[in-house]
Amino acid sequence: MTDRLIDPSIPRDLHAFIASLPKAELHVHHVGSASPRIVSELAARHADSKVPSDLEALADYFTFTDFAHFIEVYLSVVDLIRTPEDVRLLTYEVARDLARQQVRYAELTITPFSSTRRGIDEKAFMEAIEDARKAAEAEFGTVLRWCFDIPGEAGLVSAEETARLATDDRLRPEGLVSFGLGGPEIGVPRPQFKPYFDRAIAAGLRSVPHAGETTGPETVWDALTHLRAERIGHGTNSFQDPKLLAHLAEERIPLEVCPTSNIATRAVRTLDEHPIKEFVKAGIVVTINSDDPPMFGTDLNNEYAVAARLLDLDERGLAELAKNAVEASFLDEPGKSRIKDEIDTYTEAWLAP
């Protein structure tokens, strides 16, 4: 973690505890994880792009006026990924960054439609991500799994294409575990995606749409009812509906909370106004995630530090939060037990006199 990310209001040794705490990351986007170094390398390679290659200019470029502006900038980075080798490099480097933060397991959200429609061959795309996944697991010990998401605003063509890529046995990558829906929510009603989620679920994939990030609790209800969501991406505005909070708690539907993202995209005004406390109070399973870390000037460790401050957590509280993510993941039971045991052993050793 860089000093820029050290929150002075929480003790330094808690930062150190977080940095070495074994973790799982459930909500992080593939392209949105491209580090400034990778973005600037790709921008320099593709000189026709409007993305700056200078690191300082990049920080400015990643300052967003609202969610629509964020998506516009995001798509300009998508435009930099043009070959299967770009895809492989990005995936492998993202795994390296996760491993450095002691992330043992990550479900990476990938939008294959954005790459195939830009002309990357679909088979070569799948091979690139799988090749990087296997290399990363062997070299860094970080296990990666994929969530393929529909970029909702790109319409039902993108839904059809994403469902096809996720369910065709000749293409579907081994690491694929779930099916999602991302992008803007305003003007993109969730129920229209039901047939595509039905197909994905029938093919054994788990349902993890974004909902309630930029629209209200009714979008979260839609995601639950029509898309049979098993976890909710963000779910931020659920706090406006006490019945929804009770339902999420009772059904043990985890929320993938990404605090800094919500500030960067202006979905929430300030961290102190973030509803994470309400979620915990309501008994909801809260998981902490980073979404598009370099674009939001954060990383998963910093998100845990933010959570420690907002929820007033000590080491044991942070360990419980880390175990929530493992439990809410789509890892098999032996895999979950292994990481949870590692978290417990690490925490007890840290706290031993």
Ligand SMILES: Nc1ncnc2c1ncn2[C@@H]1O[C@H](CCC(=O)c2cccc(C(=O)O)c2)[C@@H](O)[C@H]1O
């Ligand atoms: N916080 C977030 N909340 C929601 N989504 C987020 C977030 N962060 C990253 N995303 C990603 O942004 C993509 C959006 C892509 C999109 O809208 C679009 C529209 C039209 C054409 C094309 C194209 O490729 O041609 C793409 C989503 O699929 C998702 O994976």
Ligand SMILES: [Zn+2]
């Ligand atoms: Zn997201």
